Amino acid sequence: MRESKRWIVELSADDLAALDAAVAHVDRLDRPWHDIRREDFPLDGLADRLAAAREELEEGSGMVKLRTIPVGRYSEAQLKRLYYGLGTHLGHLLFQNARGELMREIRDEGAGIGERYGAVKTEGGGTFLSSYARTLSNGALRFHTDRCDVVGLLCVRQAGSGGVSKLASSAAIHNAILERRPDLLEVLFQPYFRSRFGEEKGAEQVAYPLPIFGLRDGKFTSHYSLTYIEAAELIAGVPKLSEAQREALAMLQQVAEELSFEMVLEPGDIQLLNNHVVYHGRTPFTDDAASGRSRLLYRLWLSMPNSRPLPEDHAILWRDTAPGAPRGGIGQEWLVA
Template identity: 50%
Template sequence: MELDADEITCLDDALDTVVSRQIAWSSLTKAQFPLPVLSQKLELISTELEDGCGVVSLRGISPERYTADELRTLWFGLSLHLGIPVYQNPQGQLLRDICNEGEGIGKRYGQMTSRDGVFLSSRARTASPAELRFHTDRADIVGLLCVGRAKSGGETRIASSVTVHNEMIRRRPALAAVLYAPIYRSRLGEEAGGDQKFYPLPVFGCRAGKFTSHYSRTYVEAAQLLPEVPKMTDEQWAALDLLAELAEEHCVESVFEPGDIQFLNNHVIYHARRPFIDDAASGYKRNLMRIWLCPPRNRALPEDHAPLWRTVEADSLRGGIALESVP
C-alpha cells in the first residue's frame, strides 16, 4: 500500500497538533492523534492482518522530513490506530530501535555460558548485525518502520507459518504432530524475576478455526542449557529442523528502504533477517523502529498457549513482556 498526499497531510496535521500541545509520544492516545482521512485504509490493514495473509507493507513516509522525536511520535500515533502498544522489556519500553548496538550486548540483554562458548539471548542477537533466524515476536502484531538502511545486507525475510505447517503435514505428518505438543522455552533476556526460568509451549496450535504458531529456536536452545529442563528428543529436533527448512523454501525476501513500514501478524508469519554491514560515516546505519501491538480484534488461542500469552481468549489485551516488580 502507498500513502497518498492527502494521507501524509493528515498524518502531518495530527503530528503538528501533538507537537503544539507538547504531548510526549509515550503518553499519546489514539484520540489525540486523529486520522480521519486514513480511517478506511487502516480498517483494510486491520482486516488483512487478522483475516488475510497476515502481512501489510506501507510506503510514503519520508523520515528525513521529521526530527527523531517527531518521527517517533508519528509512528506511535499511527500504530495506535491498529492496536494497543505492549511492553518490549521489563522496564516498559514501547518503541525499540532494532540496530547494531555494538559491544556488550550479551551483558546488557542476556547471555549464558555453554560448552560451545557464550550463548546470546534472542534480544541480544537482535541488537547485533548478525543473521536472525526465522522466528515470531511476543505480541499479536509487530510493526517495523525503517529509519535507515545498511550499506549492504540486512534483507528482511518473511514466510507464512500456515504454509509451513501445511507443507509439513503433507511431507511428514508425524513431525507436524510433534509440534502441537509443548516444547520447553527459556525466558533468557526477556522476562524479569521469579523462579520460572522456562515454560512449555507448543509451536503449532488451533482454536475456533484460527491457526497460531509461536517459534524461536533460540529460546528452545537456551532452555536446553538449563539442567532442570527435560532434554529434547531426536524427533523434536527433527521437527524443528524441517520447520526451518520449509520456512527457507517458502520465504519472500525484500530490502527495507527508509520510510518503509511492515506490519506482521505473528500468529501466521515468521520473519528473519540477513546479516548486514553499516557504514555510519557514509550515512548507512540500519535501524528499524519496532512496536508491538495488541489489536482490538485478535484470535482466541489454545489453552496450552497461556504460559506465554497469559490471556488466550479472543479480543483480549495480551502480549509483550511482563513488567519487573517493584519491591
C-alpha cells in the first residue's frame, strides 16, 4: 500500500466540470443536502471513475484518495451538496450518531466535549471520554475502525500543525501476527466485549461480544476500537480481559504502529477507507485561527453495494451480514423523545 499509487485518483478538468454541473443542477432544485437522492445529482461522466474506486476499495488496497476538489469555489451549502451527492453514487449513506446525522463535521469543539458527547469518571478519579468525544477534540486518535463498510473524509481545511492521517492494513497486521505469534492470533478471532458507550442514546450500559478478526467465505474483516473495549471494562458485570487478550491487544497495537504510514490530506482531498481491511487514526493537531488554518473535515459513512460477506456473529453490530446489504451505522431505535 505504501509504494503503490493506484489508489490516488487525480480528478481531471472534465471530472471537476461534471461536479460543477451536478452542483448547479441540485442548486436549481433548492434541495437540502441531506435530502439529495442519486438522481438529483447527475454524474454520468464520473461513473467509470467511481466504479473503479469501489473496486479498489473492496478488491484492491482498501483505500482511495480523490484529488483535488477546489473547495474554495463553493459555499458551505454547495460543498455539502457536492460531497453528499457524490456519496450517493458510491454507496448507501448511514446515520453516524444517535442524533441522526448523515454528515459529521470533524473539528476541535474545545472544552466540554465529554459532557456533550459522553464521559464517565474512572475509579482513579480521571475522566474517560467516549470515542465520539475524542473524535471532536484536537487529540491523537488511536487506530480504529468505524461502524460502516467505507468511511469518507473530505478535507475542507487543515490545522495549523498536526492532524496527519495514520493508516495501517489490518490484513497485513493479521499476517504479521500469524508469523510471530499464532497463539495470539487465535485469541483475536475470539470475542472481546465492547461497549456502545457514546454510540446510541440510552445504550450506555450495553456491551456486546465481537471478535477483532473474522473470516467468511475467504473474506477477511477486522472491527477494532480499543476505546470501546476499555469502556466495556468499566461496566459492572462485564468480564475483564484475560491476560492472553491483553497480550494479543498489545501485539496488535505494536504491529499496527510498525506497519503504519501517514497520509497528509490537503484541502479538497477525499480519503475513502474500507474499514474491514484498513485501520485509521490521526496525530494530535493545533489550530491557527488567525491564519484561517482551523481543521475541518466532512465525514460520511457508507454501506457499499459490492461489500464483502461478514461472519454471522457480526450481526450484533452490523445487523445484516450478507454481501452488498445495507448495514452498519447507528440504529435510530435508541432515540428518545
